[in-house]
Amino acid sequence: MKFLRQFGAAAAVVTVVVLLGLAWNRFAPSLPGEGPAGPAFVVRGHAVKGVPPGVKLRPGRESTHGAKPLPAGVGGNVRLNDRSGGPGLLLGDLLKPVNLTVLRQTAVLEAAVIAGVVIVDASYRRVRQARRARASRTRRAPE
Amino acid sequence: MPGVSASSTSSPAGTTSPSGRRARVAARTRLDFWFDAVILAGYTVAYSYGWTGVVIHEWLGIGLGVALLLHLTLHWDWVIRTTKRLLSPRGHDKLIWLVNVLLLLAMTLCVASGIAISRVALPELGLYTLQTPFWFRLHVLTAEVTVGLVSVHVALRWRWIVRVGRRLLAWRPGRQLPR
Numbered sequence: 001m002k003f004l005r006q007f008g009a010a011a012a013v014v015t016v017v018v019l020l021g022l023a024w025n026r027f028a029p030s031l032p033g034e035g036p037a038g039p040a041f042v043v044r045g046h047a048v049k050g051v052p053p054g055v056k057l058r059p060g061r062e063s064t065h066g067a068k069p070l071p072a073g074v075g076g077n078v079r080l081n082d083r084s085g086g087p088g089l090l091l092g093d094l095l096k097p098v099n100l101t102v103l104r105q106t107a108v109l110e111a112a113v114i115a116g117v118v119i120v121d122a123s124y125r126r127v128r129q130a131r132r133a134r135a136s137r138t139r140r141a142p143e
Numbered sequence: 144m145p146g147v148s149a150s151s152t153s154s155p156a157g158t159t160s161p162s163g164r165r166a167r168v169a170a171r172t173r174l175d176f177w178f179d180a181v182i183l184a185g186y187t188v189a190y191s192y193g194w195t196g197v198v199i200h201e202w203l204g205i206g207l208g209v210a211l212l213l214h215l216t217l218h219w220d221w222v223i224r225t226t227k228r229l230l231s232p233r234g235h236d237k238l239i240w241l242v243n244v245l246l247l248l249a250m251t252l253c254v255a256s257g258i259a260i261s262r263v264a265l266p267e268l269g270l271y272t273l274q275t276p277f278w279f280r281l282h283v284l285t286a287e288v289t290v291g292l293v294s295v296h297v298a299l300r301w302r303w304i305v306r307v308g309r310r311l312l313a314w315r316p317g318r319q320l321p322r
Contacts, residue, residue, distance in 0.1 A: 006219035010212055017251040021281070029277040031284055094194065102193035110187060110294045117298030 176307045201264035208254035246292040253285035
């Protein structure tokens with residue numbers, strides 16, 4: 001019973017966030033950092049701002065928004081960021097080194113952020129403990 | 144991972160069995176640890192779109208949406224407790240609360256926008272999707288924000304992770320090691 005109550009509360013919060021997203025789309029459909037030129041696109045491996053004049057993106061092609069360029073040394077015949085709209089379920093491709101690069105990049109990115117936060121947190125705690133120890137020592141021995 | 148529930152932190156995790164060797168971890172703590180690990184792994188895989196391809200990416204994203212809801216439910220007590228304590232002078236929980244709220248917003252919008260632009264999963268269920276540039280851009284932006292916040296979210300609980308992980312993954316002398 002408690003679980004259901006909490007589940008309902010959590011679902012309500014999530015629903016509110018989704019409704020906020022829908023309202024955002026309805027009333028102010030622009031994102032932070034886009035600027036007047038609109039979003040950045042990747043065209044033949046180069047990031048460009050906006051679409052060239054006279055070029056209209058077809059509805060099925062908008063998924064190139066925010067696409068990342070291929071990592072250095074990665075060739076063409078891979079599934080990397082494949083936006084072709086095809087089924088894309090080739091399990092054999094998962095173990096190809098060229099595709100594993102993407103997974104490794106994500107893992108490295110996450111590990112770097114985690115390591116950074118852990119180092120900052122541990123240092124901060126050590127400094128605080130040292131300060132507290134010094135304060136208690138001076139309190140015990142008032143000369 | 145909105146936080147660690149009271150049952151997780153103050154559970155009898157770490158109490159030893161009569162043998163005195165094998166660390167025992169409360170069932171709820173074990174659930175939290177493994178469920179959170181699965182969510183982290185799931186998000187890492189889902190974010191690696193170039194690795195998974197569109198089908199796995201979309202279904203995994205929908206699964207992550209459900210997992211997010213369950214995760215929030217499991218830690219709802221923490222959400223209420225910490226929100227009530229926001230006015231107290233302690234700083235660490237405030238930072239975690241802020242990161243968690245931002246992560247909730249980013250991840251929910253990421254999943255919602257992903258559903259809105261779904262090309263395979265939802266059409267397969269006979270549902271039409273929105274496919275507008277706004278949702279595409281929102282999906283990319285929130286995914287980038289989420290990958291950073293997920294890492295910070297995990298890192299802010301590193302002591303709990305190390306403590307529980309040590310107990311869960313410790314070598315158990317009662318077991319035969321594979322040769």
